[in-house]
Amino acid sequence: MEISYQSTRGGEAGVTASQAILKGLAADGGLFMPSFIPKLDKSMKEFSLMTYQETAYEVMKLFLTDYTEAELKSCIAKAYDSKFDTEEIAPLSKANGAYYLELYHGSTIAFKDMALSILPHLMTTSAKKNKVNNKIVILAATSGDTGKAAMAGFADVEGTEIIVFYPKDGVSPVQELQMVTQKGDNTHVAAIHGNFDDAQTGVKKIFGDKAFAELLEEKGYQLSSANSINIGRLVPQIVYYVYAYAKLLSSEEIKDGEEINVTVPTGNFGNILAAYFAKLMGTPIKNLICASNENKVLFDFFQTGTYDRNRDFILTTSPSMDILISSNLERLIYLSTGCDGSANADLMNSLGENGNYSVNGEMKEKMNGFIGGFASEAENKAVIKKLFEDTGYLIDTHTGVASAVYNKYKEETKDDTKTIIASTASPYKFSRSVLEAMEGNQETEDEFQIIDHLSNVSGVLVPQAVEEIRTAVVRHTTVCDADQMKEAVLNFLD
Template sequence: MRYISTRGQAPALGFEDVLLTGLASDGGLYVPESLPHFSLEEIRSWRGLSYAELAFNVMYPFVEEAISEADFRQMLEETYGVFAHKAVAPLVQLDTNEWVMELFRGPTLAFKDFALQLLGRLLDYVLEKRKQHVVIMGATSGDTGSAAIEGCRRCEHVDIFILHPYQRVSEVQRRQMTTVPGDNIHNIAVKGNFDDCQRMVKESFGDQSFLGGKTQLAAVNSINWARIMAQIVYYFQASLSLGGPDRSMAFSVPTGNFGDIFAGYLAKKMGLPISQLVIATNKNDILHRFMSGNKYEQHQLEHTLSPSMDIMVSSNFERLLFDLHGRDGAAVKELLESASKGPVSIADYRWKNARKLFDSEAVDDKGTCDTIREVFEANEYLLDPHTAIGVRAARNCRRDASVPMITLGTAHPAKFPDAVAESGVSVKPELPVHMADLFDREERYTVLDNNLSEVQGFMAKHWKNA
């Protein structure tokens, strides 16, 4: 399988190179040249498989040129064997045909573990084969950083630098990143917002001269294709658990960077019957404004109770735009260049085509708190603020009550105790046993100004072989 850029100018690459490259040389994102497609009969035959076995069936077509079957199976068993629930992604019922899929049973209590526990193992495998060293540079609005550090901290061929917005992630999220020991782990708190951190990452991938030609950058953000690939699996898992593929499913996805919901879009294209995908956002609602009114326009970023979605530049949205424009890279490049200068729209028929599958909703902090409280009072089930936004959007946008509606539960509520307290719920969410001493662990991080050259200078000085 070959991978091509959404902007049409970068060379097509194989899986190993895409894994290590992250952003394409023309500034675009890599996507498969073509997708595998599974028949209903084939999907039906996967009922009863373990999560790791299902993951192998869904993902192996993307990696088969680079990894043997036996090695990939072992990698998946190790990846999902560390999750704290045998089902890996269990479903919890809230109401008739309404479900939450718990994607926070991994080591860092967030859905990012599904991809980043695997990504660390993929990197080690490929880098060992190539006898190569890389520097991972990533930006996080909260959960990606800790999942990336946990997934990659044992990698022998990696130094990892994670940028997070200073004082704009929850204390649990910060401590999950900054308390992990290791000479190859570097946490940088940038005096800015997530979009500032993400911009630094993109600019650094575009010009890596600050590393002196001694190594290269690798990506852990969802611009890395491997992240998207791993997230496709749990859509198949949810469907098969609730009668699929013989009935269609609807999903509500709390999303800021569009990666998680784009994985659902790909699952549909690969043959899984999905009738609706709901984009659930907070006040930073650029995706909702586009999907509801065909207007893509950046506003001022706002700090909310759901910080992992405090994002205004949704990188993975470019991957959907590429498909909506008939995979015309030049058109995508022109559109995004215009979007950096002001509001843009796409051709009406392209937008209406997207609306056949996608709906959207923006939920403010009050609506988030109301939903946490309402669900707890009805079910004694505690939602984190991001999942609460997903549930609220699911209920407001649902097209057909006979179709199971599954909200992706993206994080454990213990990561956001302030939001839970603000909702009026009297129960304080407790950290799981393996993380009970989190607040006693020593933190290590460096606060830097919102300045690219300062961040790059720090990285150039501190990676292992500098």
């Protein structure tokens, strides 16, 4: 059945999947949502016999209905290939009673690879389908992982330019090195003075500037997004939750139909929203445990029904979650209004003008199944250390937040439902913080001495993606203020 897409703010409807992927953001500032959430048309038993690539096709075909079978299978084959260092693409590791879904085996060692490996192929296919002659300019804000994964995906892809903005002091040294050494004649990076929310707000303002869009059009460019606001980022993420459930079934860890919980370290809300879509499609998921770090705006929202970004922004050792405006939450809010674009727009306007909004009891009821939790810096460090000492399993600081939140949830509720924890990055992406969790503060300033020390202590090999940046040349040096982002875009394109 054909699915169309409409804006969460009511201003645009009847858009095809390929058009929604090309546009990235709706003209009214809303996010594209499918006209309905399709049901899986294969049983979990059938999925349990499938490869990751086969699962991806069966899930994504339900949302991307204007792509032909050949087009979609070609995109999937190009995305999920030898750039992943494990055949399963997203393997499960059992440690201390939970199942860690390892989403970091792609070329940039973070979960963003799962969607950003396929987005360039979906987008270039969309451009051909829609007879687009302009060069597509991918504009992204990153809290560390999206930027590198997007640049790696789009590097030297014909007909595209990619521009990434990141907070100068808000990413890990490895994340920054990965971005500033990125090759590709069409890749551009700028550090901004400010935090991730400043970068994200700046990008959204550029998307909403009609005069700027017309100026770019005159120059032969059109904007699109690689952030998780793009539906082409969200749909591929649904796949690994369906795949993970099927793998638990095939390994006889669960019975067919048995419900599981899913715990996700959450910043921009896209990853956990994908798990929710998997649940709505028929994957037997009971609770979605939304794990926050000390920037616990989502925890407070699920506790109180009020979303309030008017608070101090805290820099933590899980920087990809240092976010106070969780863009993808808008899609959940839209669903909770009964897909009322006008009601949702009012709430988003309140967020923009006052920094907060509140949902009513009926809307809150529709979000039943989401459980908020948060972990302090001390709790995060403690769980990384204890998990490694008890089991030999090494996790990064974002997975640490999820693990700590899950442990607290289990202790408080006595819920023994089998649980998947989304492991969103390699420990080597945040090596200093991981090593300090295990051994205390490190004297050396050299990031690669830290990396080698961590490898010696843990016995876990340093990934190729980290080895590659040891001697890589810094190619990107632009730094600007948040109010200079538009000028930076023009400078890059000129």
